[in-house]
Amino acid sequence: MHDAIDGARALRTVDYVQRYFRLPGNHGFDLAIDTVASLLRAAGYVREDSAPASARLVYRVESRPMANQAWTPLAASLTIGGRSTPVQQFSTNLNMIAINSGSTPEGGVTADVVDVGTGSDAEFAAATVTGRIVLSTGVARTVFPRAMKAGAIGVLNTQKLPAYNQQAKNTRAIQFTSVPRDSIRQGWLIFISTATHDSLRAALASATPTQPLRVKAEVRTLFETRPELTVVAEIRGRSRAAERFVYSAHVQEPGANDNASGVGALAEMARVAATLVRRGVSNPQRTVTFLWGDEIRSTDRFLKEDSVRRAGVKWGMSLDMVGENTELTGGSFLIEKMPDPSAVWVRGEDQHTEWGGKVLAEKDIRAHWFNDFVRQRCLDRARQTQWVVKANPFEGGSDHTPFLNAQIPAVLLWHFTDQYYHTDLDRIGMVSPKSLANVGACALSTGLLLADGSRSIVLAALEELTGVAERTIRAQAVLSADTLTRGGNAQTEAHILDTWRAYYIGAIDRIGEIAVGPVDLQAATERAKARVRAAK
Incomplete structure (x- = not known):
C-alpha cells in the first residue's frame, strides 16, 4: 500500500480545489465537495441511499441549512488614480476581499483616499471620512464598522502579519480574515499587501489638497442562502462495522496547502483503499471513514449527532496542510501528538511550533500507544524515501481536537512553520506530490492496520x-x-x-x-x- 498512493494524482485534485476561495456553502466549497464525490464514484463508492446492504464502499453528501448566508468572493481590483494597471487584483491576491464584504456598484467606485492611521476615535474625529475611502493600518474588525458608521464608501486595510510569514520578504502576501457582517451598512474592505501599501503611501506623499489621492476600487461578492455540505465515505468493516477509524480533512480556507492538500490526499487515500479492498489485498474488519467538511465543526457533528456511532469511533486522524514543498515553504512534516509528557515538559526534540502551544498539566496526559504507532508508520515510509518525519507536542486547532474532546485517541498530520501560512501565496507551486504521497501512505497504512486488528x-x-x-x-x-x-x-x-x-x-x-x-x-x-x- 506504500507505493499505491499516487502523489501526482492527488496533486491534480489539490490544483483544482485551490483555485477557489472556500467557505461553507459558497461556490468554491461546493465545487470541492462535488469533486470529491465524483472521485469517490470513480473509485467504486456507491451512494449510501441506493447501495445494497452488502455494499462495502459507500458515500453520502450531507446537507444542512446554514444560520447565515453563504459568502462568495467573485472579483476585485484596486487602481491608483491616473494609472491604467491595477496595483492589486483578485486573480493574484485571492485573499484581498475581507470575508463578509459587500460589493461596489457595477463597474467599481472612484473616490478620494483618507488616511486614518490605526483607526482610533481621535484619528477618525480628525479626518473627513464621509464619501471617501478609508486607509488604515488598524485592526480590520474594529476599523471597518467604525468607517461604515462614519459614512465611508469602503476601507483599505494593511495587515501586520505574524513573524513566520516574513512580511518584509513576502511583500505581496495577504492573510484571509473577516469583518463583521452588517446587512444595513453593507460596505466593503480590501486588504492591501505591503507592496500595495508602499505604492499608496508614495502616491499619498505627492498628493495635495487640490489634487488628492484617488483610487478606483471594484469588489464583487455574493450573499446567498445555501446549505452546508459534508461528504462522508466509508469502507464498511467485514465483522466490526460499528467500530471505526475516522479520517477528517477540512475543505474551507482558500489555500493550496491549507487545506486543498488535505482534501486531495484524503481523496487519493479513499481511492487506493477501495482498490485494495476490491482486489482482496486488504479486508478491514472495522469500518474506515473518510470525512470532508468544515474544519472542526463537521468532525464534531459526526461524533455528537449519533451517540451509537460515536461509541464505535476508536481512533481519529486529521489531515491538514499535508502536501508542502518544504524547500519552498520552510515547513517540516509534523505529527502533532495527543497529550503525552512532552506537552508538560517541553524539551529535547519535542518543541512547540511557531503556531503556538501552551504547557499542559500532568492531569491532561493520556497514556496511549497511538502517537507512536502513527509515527512508526511514517518512519517505515521514511526508511524507503529519506522523508524527514518530526513530531510536536499537542497544540490543537484542527480536526483532531473534537476526537480528543470526546476522549478518542487522535493525531494531526501537518507541516509548519510555513512562511505562506494563511496567505494568498499559498498556491499550487508550494505543494509537492512527494509530500502528498508520503503522508497519504503512512496515514492509510495506519488506518488499514488498525481496521484489520489481527493477532x-x-x-x-x-x-x-x-x-x-x-x-x-x-x-x-x-x-x-x-x-x-x-x-x-x-x-x-x-x-x-x-x-x-x-x-x-x-x-x-x-x-x-x-x-x-x-x-x-x-x-x-x-x-x-x-x-x-x-x-x-
Missing part, C-alpha cells in the same frame, strides 16, 4: 511500542542528566522519568484495543512492562 498486528505493535518506550526513556534520561549538570532539581528530573515510564506502562495496558478478536496478551504485556520498568 499478528497486535503483537507486532506491542513489541514495537516496547522498543520505542525503552528508547524514549533513555533519551529522557540523557536530557535529565544534562539538566542536572546545569543546576536542575534531582527530584523534578526523577519525577519526569517516572511519568514517562508510567505513560508507557499505561500505553502497553491499552494495546489490546487493537485486537478485533480475542488475543491473550497477559504474559506478553507483563514482559513488555518489565522491560519498560528496567529501562534507564
Whole structure:
C-alpha cells in the first residue's frame, strides 16, 4: 500500500480545489465537495441511499441549512488614480476581499483616499471620512464598522502579519480574515499587501489638497442562502462495522496547502483503499471513514449527532496542510501528538511550533500507544524515501481536537512553520506530490492496520511500542542528566522519568484495543512492562 498512493494524482485534485476561495456553502466549497464525490464514484463508492446492504464502499453528501448566508468572493481590483494597471487584483491576491464584504456598484467606485492611521476615535474625529475611502493600518474588525458608521464608501486595510510569514520578504502576501457582517451598512474592505501599501503611501506623499489621492476600487461578492455540505465515505468493516477509524480533512480556507492538500490526499487515500479492498489485498474488519467538511465543526457533528456511532469511533486522524514543498515553504512534516509528557515538559526534540502551544498539566496526559504507532508508520515510509518525519507536542486547532474532546485517541498530520501560512501565496507551486504521497501512505497504512486488528498486528505493535518506550526513556534520561549538570532539581528530573515510564506502562495496558478478536496478551504485556520498568 506504500507505493499505491499516487502523489501526482492527488496533486491534480489539490490544483483544482485551490483555485477557489472556500467557505461553507459558497461556490468554491461546493465545487470541492462535488469533486470529491465524483472521485469517490470513480473509485467504486456507491451512494449510501441506493447501495445494497452488502455494499462495502459507500458515500453520502450531507446537507444542512446554514444560520447565515453563504459568502462568495467573485472579483476585485484596486487602481491608483491616473494609472491604467491595477496595483492589486483578485486573480493574484485571492485573499484581498475581507470575508463578509459587500460589493461596489457595477463597474467599481472612484473616490478620494483618507488616511486614518490605526483607526482610533481621535484619528477618525480628525479626518473627513464621509464619501471617501478609508486607509488604515488598524485592526480590520474594529476599523471597518467604525468607517461604515462614519459614512465611508469602503476601507483599505494593511495587515501586520505574524513573524513566520516574513512580511518584509513576502511583500505581496495577504492573510484571509473577516469583518463583521452588517446587512444595513453593507460596505466593503480590501486588504492591501505591503507592496500595495508602499505604492499608496508614495502616491499619498505627492498628493495635495487640490489634487488628492484617488483610487478606483471594484469588489464583487455574493450573499446567498445555501446549505452546508459534508461528504462522508466509508469502507464498511467485514465483522466490526460499528467500530471505526475516522479520517477528517477540512475543505474551507482558500489555500493550496491549507487545506486543498488535505482534501486531495484524503481523496487519493479513499481511492487506493477501495482498490485494495476490491482486489482482496486488504479486508478491514472495522469500518474506515473518510470525512470532508468544515474544519472542526463537521468532525464534531459526526461524533455528537449519533451517540451509537460515536461509541464505535476508536481512533481519529486529521489531515491538514499535508502536501508542502518544504524547500519552498520552510515547513517540516509534523505529527502533532495527543497529550503525552512532552506537552508538560517541553524539551529535547519535542518543541512547540511557531503556531503556538501552551504547557499542559500532568492531569491532561493520556497514556496511549497511538502517537507512536502513527509515527512508526511514517518512519517505515521514511526508511524507503529519506522523508524527514518530526513530531510536536499537542497544540490543537484542527480536526483532531473534537476526537480528543470526546476522549478518542487522535493525531494531526501537518507541516509548519510555513512562511505562506494563511496567505494568498499559498498556491499550487508550494505543494509537492512527494509530500502528498508520503503522508497519504503512512496515514492509510495506519488506518488499514488498525481496521484489520489481527493477532499478528497486535503483537507486532506491542513489541514495537516496547522498543520505542525503552528508547524514549533513555533519551529522557540523557536530557535529565544534562539538566542536572546545569543546576536542575534531582527530584523534578526523577519525577519526569517516572511519568514517562508510567505513560508507557499505561500505553502497553491499552494495546489490546487493537485486537478485533480475542488475543491473550497477559504474559506478553507483563514482559513488555518489565522491560519498560528496567529501562534507564
